[in-house]
Amino acid sequence: MADSTDPRVTRSREAILSAARELLREDGPAAVTHQNVAKRAKVGRATVYRHWPQPRMLLDDTMAGVRMPFFRDPVPPVRPWLARQMRTLADELTLPEVQAVTAALLHGAPDEPDATARREQLIATISGQLGTALESAARTGELQASADLLDAPALIIGPLVFRSMLERRPVTDAMIDHLLTTLGTWR
Amino acid sequence: MADSTDPRVTRSREAILSAARELLREDGPAAVTHQNVAKRAKVGRATVYRHWPQPRMLLDDTMAGVRMPFFRDPVPPVRPWLARQMRTLADELTLPEVQAVTAALLHGAPDEPDATARREQLIATISGQLGTALESAARTGELQASADLLDAPALIIGPLVFRSMLERRPVTDAMIDHLLTTLGTWR
Incomplete structure (x- = not known):
């Protein structure tokens, strides 16, 4: 896993996730592949693999970045x-x-x-x-x-x-x- | 469009649609591409294009093959x-x-x-x-x-x-x- 404290690494990670969210939105989860994401984010495929060695980890993080309301913190009434x-x-x-x-x-x-x-x-x-x-x-x-x-x-x-x-x-x-x-x- | 009266053509069409439905079931609509379907059906990509010149027509026919109940023919009570x-x-x-x-x-x-x-x-x-x-x-x-x-x-x-x-x-x-x-x- 890449060093998460280096600001360049953080920026690269965010740019890749942003590209991955675009693909998810446009074509669904099957489109969130290392190849597609690298192309969309204009980075090498190796860079994507450095952050997310497994394809599923990339999709998990992409989906986690989309805020969904979960009926949190119920209050009466x-x-x-x-x-x-x-x-x-x-x-x-x-x-x-x-x-x-x-x-x-x-x-x-x-x-x-x-x-x-x-x-x-x-x-x-x-x-x-x-x-x-x-x-x-x-x-x-x-x-x-x-x-x-x-x-x-x-x-x-x-x-x-x-x-x-x-x-x-x-x-x-x-x-x-x-x-x-x-x-x-x-x- | 291929000649729909030739039984070989009909068989090939059915085999390709069956492969396409498998891909749809496993990986969703984005996976139903000419390339993937040809590989799964073990036919040349040109054969798939002959039946479905447009990617969307292939996906349409794949989805149409899945029977869905639509609340047809209401009867009283x-x-x-x-x-x-x-x-x-x-x-x-x-x-x-x-x-x-x-x-x-x-x-x-x-x-x-x-x-x-x-x-x-x-x-x-x-x-x-x-x-x-x-x-x-x-x-x-x-x-x-x-x-x-x-x-x-x-x-x-x-x-x-x-x-x-x-x-x-x-x-x-x-x-x-x-x-x-x-x-x-x-x-």
């Missing part, structure tokens, strides 16, 4: 917090970079252990945060759940992904509000 | 028909081929007019069929809608995609039933 998180997520899902990463997470072939690990980690994070928030809302009486709360990520995030990425239409506040009512009765 | 369609869709979404096509439809970069056209056609078909079915259910009094029926595809298909492709867990009949109740009150 839960309903307005959740509505804000869903709005942020819906807005981010209109960005080509975020769409490319989401599509890559959805595809991840079964014979790619890294892709599977990435997807599982994302889902565990979302489900964990959302579960904690909804359980606390149920405990304090803010929410009387009518849905299985283990289904909550699919019920409220699935429609946002479908609307933003397949229908390519805006997620309205009314839709977010309706989705929250599908979980149960809110106080 | 609507609720059980819809539940069956959702079950079929949920089962299909566990197949690697269908997952690859879905991910490709989700990604489709904005500068790829064909990808956009493919996605729009799929959505128009699904929304049209689903809309016709739900409107007839509302007209006959089978459904008292509480959701905007234009949101129906996102509300009931989005969660199936999320559950099958991101969570990789089975869609239960209880989940399908719950999703149908999010549309309104059924008689």
Whole structure:
């Protein structure tokens, strides 16, 4: 691995990652190869290999550079917090970079252990945060759940992904509000 | 275009498409190039070009070969028909081929007019069929809608995609039933 304290090395790493994100956005994860990235970043292929000896490490770092909201840090009352998180997520899902990463997470072939690990980690994070928030809302009486709360990520995030990425239409506040009512009765 | 009545030509075309579907399933749409497909099908690149002069035509035909359920031919009563369609869709979404096509439809970069056209056609078909079915259910009094029926595809298909492709867990009949109740009150 290259020396991470040398500013020239840091600059070169950032330039390569920026080129890799462009390729991810334009053509998807299969396009993020050492050869393509070197060409796009106008550096030698050896330079890319010096930073990322394994192709998967390059793709991992490229995807990690795309910020995705994960329903972090739930705060009570839960309903307005959740509505804000869903709005942020819906807005981010209109960005080509975020769409490319989401599509890559959805595809991840079964014979790619890294892709599977990435997807599982994302889902565990979302489900964990959302579960904690909804359980606390149920405990304090803010929410009387009518849905299985283990289904909550699919019920409220699935429609946002479908609307933003397949229908390519805006997620309205009314839709977010309706989705929250599908979980149960809110106080 | 090659003569489509010659059985040798038909066989060659099928063998090439089969190789292309393998690549799509394993590595996504960006991997479906003339070069990769020729290598996988063990034919010359010129043979692939003879069948598909344009790369996009090859990808189109590869994706068209993957059967996807589109909520075709609605029949009353609507609720059980819809539940069956959702079950079929949920089962299909566990197949690697269908997952690859879905991910490709989700990604489709904005500068790829064909990808956009493919996605729009799929959505128009699904929304049209689903809309016709739900409107007839509302007209006959089978459904008292509480959701905007234009949101129906996102509300009931989005969660199936999320559950099958991101969570990789089975869609239960209880989940399908719950999703149908999010549309309104059924008689």
